[in-house]
Amino acid sequence: MAYVATRGGERAIEQAERLFRQDLGTIDANRVETIRSTMPYLIDRVMGEASLYDEELAALALAQTGGELSEAVLVLRAWRTTQPRLSIARPVQQHEVLTQRRISAAFKDIPGGQILGPTLDYSHRVLATDVLEGKPFAPPAVDKAATPAPARQPSLADWQRQQGLVAPAKASNVPPENIPDLTREPLLFPASRAHRLQSLARAETGGVLALGYAAMRGYGNAHPTVNELRLGEANVVVRHPRGTEFAAGRVRVSQAEVTSKEKGGYLELGFAATFGWNEVKVIAAATLDLNSAAAPVGSPVHEEFYLYHTESVEASGFCIHFKLPHYVTFQSILDAMRDAKAKQAAAEAKGEAYVAEPEEEPVL
Amino acid sequence: MFNETPSGGPGHGEMLDILARARPDRLKQHAEALLNDMGEITVVANRTGLVMVPMRDTVQNVDFHLGEVLVSEAQITDPAGQVGYGMVTGRDLERAMAMAVIDLSVAARGRDDATARFLAEEKTHLDHVDAERMRQVEATRVEMETF
Numbered sequence: 001m002a003y004v005a006t007r008g009g010e011r012a013i014e015q016a017e018r019l020f021r022q023d024l025g026t027i028d029a030n031r032v033e034t035i036r037s038t039m040p041y042l043i044d045r046v047m048g049e050a051s052l053y054d055e056e057l058a059a060l061a062l063a064q065t066g067g068e069l070s071e072a073v074l075v076l077r078a079w080r081t082t083q084p085r086l087s088i089a090r091p092v093q094q095h096e097v098l099t100q101r102r103i104s105a106a107f108k109d110i111p112g113g114q115i116l117g118p119t120l121d122y123s124h125r126v127l128a129t130d131v132l133e134g135k136p137f138a139p140p141a142v143d144k145a146a147t148p149a150p151a152r153q154p155s156l157a158d159w160q161r162q163q164g165l166v167a168p169a170k171a172s173n174v175p176p177e178n179i180p181d182l183t184r185e186p187l188l189f190p191a192s193r194a195h196r197l198q199s200l201a202r203a204e205t206g207g208v209l210a211l212g213y214a215a216m217r218g219y220g221n222a223h224p225t226v227n228e229l230r231l232g233e234a235n236v237v238v239r240h241p242r243g244t245e246f247a248a249g250r251v252r253v254s255q256a257e258v259t260s261k262e263k264g265g266y267l268e269l270g271f272a273a274t275f276g277w278n279e280v281k282v283i284a285a286a287t288l289d290l291n292s293a294a295a296p297v298g299s300p301v302h303e304e305f306y307l308y309h310t311e312s313v314e315a316s317g318f319c320i321h322f323k324l325p326h327y328v329t330f331q332s333i334l335d336a337m338r339d340a341k342a343k344q345a346a347a348e349a350k351g352e353a354y355v356a357e358p359e360e361e362p363v364l
Numbered sequence: 365m366f367n368e369t370p371s372g373g374p375g376h377g378e379m380l381d382i383l384a385r386a387r388p389d390r391l392k393q394h395a396e397a398l399l400n401d402m403g404e405i406t407v408v409a410n411r412t413g414l415v416m417v418p419m420r421d422t423v424q425n426v427d428f429h430l431g432e433v434l435v436s437e438a439q440i441t442d443p444a445g446q447v448g449y450g451m452v453t454g455r456d457l458e459r460a461m462a463m464a465v466i467d468l469s470v471a472a473r474g475r476d477d478a479t480a481r482f483l484a485e486e487k488t489h490l491d492h493v494d495a496e497r498m499r500q501v502e503a504t505r506v507e508m509e510t511f
Contacts (some may be wrong), residue, residue, distance in 0.1 A: 047431075048431070050431075051431040051432060052414075052431065052432055052433075052434065053417075053431060053432065053433040053434065053453075054433070054434035054453075054454060054455065055454075056454065056455060057434065057455070080414065080432060083412060083413050083414045083434070084411070084413045084414065085413065085414045085415070085416060085432070086413035086414060086415055086435065086437055086451075087415045087416075087451075088415070088416045088418065089415050089416065089417045089418065089433075090418075091418040091419055091420045091427045092417060092418070092419040092420065092430065093419075093420050094420070094422050098494075100497070100498075100501050101501075101504075108508040108509070109508070113505055114505070114506050114508055115501060115502075115504055115505050115506070116504040116505075116506055117501055117504055118504075142500040142503050143503055144496070144499035144500050144502075144503055145499050145500075145502035145503045145505075146499070147499070147502060148494075148495045148496075148497075148498030148499045148501070148502055149498045149499075149501040149502035149505065150498075151494065151498060155422055157422040157423065158422075166423075169423065169424050169425040170424075170425055171425060172420055172425045172426060172427050174426075174427050176416075176418055176427070179418050179427050179428065179429055180428075180429075181416070181429055182429070183429075183432075193421065193424060193426045193428070194426055194427065194428040194429070195428075196428075197419075197421055197426070197428035198428045198429045198430070201428070201429070201430050201431060202431060234417070234419075236415055236417055236433050236435070236453055238415055238435075238451055240376070240380060240449050240467075241439065241447050241449050242376070242447065242449075244376045244377045244380060245377055246376075246377045246378075246380030246381050246384065247380075247381045247384060247385075248384050248415065248433075248435055248451040248452055248453055249384055249385065249433075249435075249452055249453030249454070250385075250453070251417065251433055251453070253419070253430065255419075255422070257422060257423065269422075269423045270423070271421050271422055271423040271424075273419050273421075273430060274430070274431075275430055275431045289423075
């Protein structure tokens with residue numbers, strides 16, 4: 001690795017940052033609140049990838065970076081490191097989630113029924129250009145049902161276990177403080193399931209979609225069907241100094257199970273979850289989980305491949321580092337090119353055939 | 365030790381649930397009113413921090429970390445050693461402190477009428493908000509036979 005040492009240029013650097021920020025204009029609390037209240041799904045995506053749930057800070061990060069998602073995630077993750085960890089909450093369990101959307105594409109009659117919840121899945125995607133002509137788009141209100149939906153819905157996988165369709169699972173007995181934690185230890189392979197699912201929870205949405213989509217199109221070994229997709233709100237259950245458990249608030253969560261074919265007498269299931277409502281991410285991530293077991297090393301659905309390549313901060317950081325001066329490295333490429341041309345010209349002048357020497361790949 | 369009930373009405377856990385989601389302005393207003401009758405208070409902690417949220421995987425029952433939530437925390441004590449504690453999601457130290465003040469008041473003096481009324485009103489409000497939302501959600505229930 002060889003870079004030219006950077007000296008001077010402080011003024012240009014400062015003006016470059018000023019130019020970026022000047023283009024964004026003044027950021028005030030109103031702008032942050034407008035972003036927070038009008039773009040909940042963007043906020044969800046940023047919170048999920050930053051692994052930090054706070055709508056206000058996510059909106060601020062978006063305002064400050066002009067909506068450049070990888071920068072917004074980066075500043076949020078950096079800010080996260082400034083905060084002490086006060087507690088580890090009680091694990092969220094599916095049947096405790098305040099469920100607002102729950103569908104299955106594999107089973108028609110699931111216990112608790114199918115609830116579409118807030119979605120555009122079945123809508124015409126029509127741009128409301130009238131808004132630009134001065135006619136505000138005011139959505140019609142929902143015709144509420146006479147009675148509320150049940151706050152909680154049963155676990156489909158548990159029902160499938162009772163039917164003998166899904167393999168039994170051992171009860172989890174890991175104390176919360178012993179759950180493997182990527183923020184405090186490196187990701188090593190083969191990854192523990194806890195590391196894999198935590199890494200997918202904070203993975204970059206576009207990256208997960210690309211690799212999950214590759215698996216769906218046939219580059220994996222399992223084609224997914226959505227066993228259950230669930231959006232809801234989970235309580236953050238913490239402990240009072242006297243020991244009482246209580247909910248300090250709620251966070252939006254998404255989770256998906258996808259299923260493929262029968263294996264060993266049971267349906268295979270893949271799972272993923274994330275902060276915020278982000279269906280595409282959890283379906284794609286669950287597809288990668290489903291494909292992991294039999295994935296060839298080096299294939300896009302092998303866990304080492306997709307976990308490394310969907311880690312947004314590292315991936316974007318590596319990508320943008322190529323903007324740094326690589327003059328020394330590139331100079332050696334130019335020297336080699338000029339040398340080869342000179343040798344070729346000399347060989348041609350003598351009427352000889354020129355055979356280029358094999359080149360070494362430059363270290364970047 | 366869990367969900368102990370310091371006095372009549374909702375148990376301690378339920379009271380804390382209500383306080384953590386109570387309307388901020390009303391919460392702070394009620395805490396202000398209680399402070400007038402409370403003696404010396406020592407602030408042990410009033411800070412923001414993170415709570416890691418694990419989730420249970422439904423396929424293999426493995427617990428994994430979903431991510432961290434920003435919270436505000438307040439812990440106070442009185443000369444008798446009673447503890448008041450508040451934790452709320454988000455960056456609002458005043459809310460956390462107001463919750464701790466009400467918790468300490470109940471721990472030290474029991475639940476006075478004003479606090480009982482406040483908790484009942486906030487519970488009614490929160491239940492109403494949830495019920496209205498879930499009525500909207502129920503309207504999206506679909507029969508797949510006719511879908």
